[in-house]
Amino acid sequence: MTSSNEPPSRAAGILLHPTSLPGAWGSGDFGFEAEHFLDWAAEAGFSLWQILPVGPPAAGRSPYTCFSAFAIDPMLISIDRLVADQLLNPEDIQPYRSEPGDACDWRQATETRSLLLRTAFQRFRQSPERWQDELDRFSNDPLQKPWLEDWCLFAALRRALGASGWWTWEAGLAQRSPQALEAARREHQEALEFERFLQLTAHRHWAQVRKAAGDRGIRILGDLPIYVAHDSADIWAHPDLFELDDQGLPTRVAGVPPDYFSEDGQLWGNPLYRWDVIEDQGFDWWIDRLRTNLSISDFVRLDHFRAFAGYWVVEADAETARDGHWSDGPGEKLFQAFARAVGEPLPLVAEDLGDISEDVHQLRESTGLPCMRVLQFGFEPINSEHAPHRLREDTLLYTGTHDNDTTLGWYQSADDHTRNLVRCYAGGNDDTAVDDLIRLAYTSVARWAVLPMQDILALGSEARFNTPGVAEGNWGWRLKTLPDPGLTGKFRWLAEISGRLKST
Secondary structure: OOOOOOOOOOEEEEEOOHHHOOOOOOOOOOOHHHHHHHHHHHHOOOOEEEOOOOOOEOHHHOOOOEOOOOOOOHHHOOHHHHHHOOOOOHHHHHHHOOOOOOOOOHHHHHHHHHHHHHHHHHHHHHOHHHHHHHHHHHHHOOOOHHHHHHHHHHHHHHHHHOOOOHHHOOHHHHOOOHHHHHHHHHHOHHHHHHHHHHHHHHHHHHHHHHHHHHHOOOEEEEEEOOOOOOOOHHHHHOHHHEOEOOOOOEOEEEEEOOOOOOOOOEEEEEEOEOHHHHHHOOOHHHHHHHHHHHOOOOEEEEOOHHHHOEEEEEEOOOOOOOOOEEEEOOOHHHHHHHHHHHOOOOOEEEOOOOOOOHHHHHHHHHHOOOEEEEHHHHHOOOOOOOOHHHOOOOEEEEOOOOOOOOHHHHHHHOOHHHHHHHHHHHOOOHHHHHHHHHHHHHHOOOOEEEEEHHHHOOOOHHHOOOOOOOOOOOOOOOOOOOOOOHHHHHHHHHHHHOOOOOOO
16 A cells, blocks of 8 residues: 555646735735636646745745744735635725736735734634634644744734844843743733634635645645744744854854855855754654644655755854855754654655755665756756756656746856757757756656746746845746636646646
8 A cells, every 4th residue: 555655656746836826915825716726737737736835934035034934924814715714804805905916015915914814813803602612723733732832922022022033032031931921921912812813724724725736636745944044933932952142143054055056155044953952852843843844735845955964054153155164964863753753755855956965865865755856957067967868766857946047037048058958958949948848857757847837837037936145026926817728738738648647
């Protein structure tokens, strides 16, 4: 019998973050448009939906820098589902609708959603007999209980005290004196109820989307960033697990050395883990984190997998990541703990892009995780490990990821030599380059072929989702409408002839 953790043998997938879905509320969410997208995806032969992290993002709206490694971003709550829940009335929402698919205006979307969520919360409080049992079950769920109260108090205090980091709060709160925490809970009782309501609602709405995916034969690939933000509930609640000084400031921080994306490397600034302490505690925090992620997805992509073998260490006062050094990660011991907790095969994918050394390859082999390859890297040079003829079956092959330019943008900006390689390798021309690369992905030996929605639509650089190392202008691209039904047959046929069409 096949394990529930067992990945599909061959599949086609779409990379699309929920914020990029169309809709009338300034950014995509867990609403009915997600179900319409899933209808289209299933009809087009896709059986995998990859999303980015869904936590509450910090400055810059990056889903890889969140205020919590466990909570869901309340801005993903569906306004339309709140109407269906009878927590909002049609007249409550009518003045705030925007044009479906407008580019994300984060400030306006946040203001509108916050106002409507407050209204919904007041209705929620007026009907305790309807919701209390569900709220109690959610709050006491073994998956939610380890993080929920810390997150609710952290979020309530941030609202009350402003946007300054937790280490700037008065000493009792910053250092989590039991007396100060108890006083804060009493003072901010209604705010805590609001945060619990938001998490219950976000999880309930996502559960509806996930059920819709399962009903259509589509599995969800989630995303787990290895690091957490300094200003997060996780580090505030568990400072002993991170490299911090007595004031709660990081002593050394995360990044990556110079690579394809940046000649100075990338200085992420996240506090590093104290892996010795985490191991002494049986990796419990990491196991809780994995289980929580697996409660909202079928599989999880481990972002920056290489850091589990060895990670780049940068002094906290450094201006760039160039002068860091490597340090050993937890290695196989962490994955052995994962296997004991969630079973085997591990429902994980290794994001092993970038500066990869032999110890990283060995760790991935020993854990049995599929790897990632990117076609855009397969022509630089042509015999790169990303080239189709160099691939192995245990691979997720992408035309590009959320960090790449779109395939059309990449091709149009490539030099003459690279474009000539693509034409010769794929047998097409400048006008067919995107379709040619998609066909290469589908017909490759790779287990999963994953396409960003921008490549499905053959969009140019104007639709790029993220540019690493650039602080502004990212994460805002959205679909104006769902893909034209005319594309359905094209992709379904590709899935069928390449053995990626899920049998029904």
